[in-house]
């Protein structure tokens with residue numbers, strides 16, 4: 165189940181990039197995933213970041229060196245927050261970068277830093293796809309555990325029918341669901357609780373009523389360990405400001421009891437109490453959360 169999972173979509177510079185608003189929209193609205201989008205500079209020549217921002221319901225990451233950003237280490241934060249990374253279309257050029265560990269744009273740099281499963285959907289002219297160098301790079305990535313959704317035979321932009329066409333959006337999503345199911349089965353006995361913290365203007369320290377953000381999250385971790393022992397794995401996720409668009413969607417999931425894994429919110433107190441967050445408030449919120457084993 166993709167609902168509540170963070171899916172990082174990386175778009176690289178191929179003609180098939182124009183299908184990506186559809187992929188992003190489906191993941192977000194039909195599968196209720198939390199989607200973050202990053203694009204290489206070449207990708208922005210094929211599809212507008214603005215269109216993607218609308219589909220994603222939030223900002224799009226295009227620049228590694230964005231001096232105006234409140235998240236100067238976005239590539240690390242994106243890498244850590246992702247449950248899955250999907251790169252579609254994956255160009256021959258980017259596949260080579262991934263295979264050889266280059267990190268010169270937000271997509272390749274983030275891939276270097278992530279431990280999340282990566283799903284690639286290559287797309288290119290058949291003459292490029294059948295090139296031995298490309299095939300060797302793909303084989304190298306598969307050997308390192310990357311998942312590859314093979315391109316299909318179909319109509320090429322110049323009107324011929326040939327291989328190398330990006331797999332259909334439905335095929336890419338079906339593969340993602342299949343991977344997610346296999347991972348959820350492996351992790352059956354483990355309840356994953358993701359603790360969202362919201363940084364304040366002073367960084368990640370709320371500093372009110374004597375409880376810092378770090379103390380608060382440590383308190384949550386200790387309480388959960390006491391209740392559930394090794395059954396629980398606590399993940400910390402600092403939701404930096406630019407990712408806050410995910411909140412209404414996540415809150416809706418909780419309200420409908422569909423969040424999986426269960427989610428504990430610390431940061432939402434911030435909105436209702438003018439920036440204040442306290443230990444008792446966190447305890448109160450924890451009491452309202454039902455923890456269930458991942459099925």
Ligand SMILES: Cc1cc2nc3c(=O)[nH]c(=O)nc-3n(C[C@H](O)[C@H](O)[C@H](O)COP(=O)(O)O)c2cc1C
Pocket residue numbers: 175176177178179180204205206207254255256257258259269287288289292
């Ligand atoms: C019109 C046009 C279409 C292109 N389509 C593809 C494509 O489908 N697949 C591909 O691998 N490269 C394609 N390229 C080449 C890439 O855009 C180019 O290699 C670029 O440097 C890729 O950068 P990136 O991998 O950093 O996004 C195309 C180039 C042009 C001009």
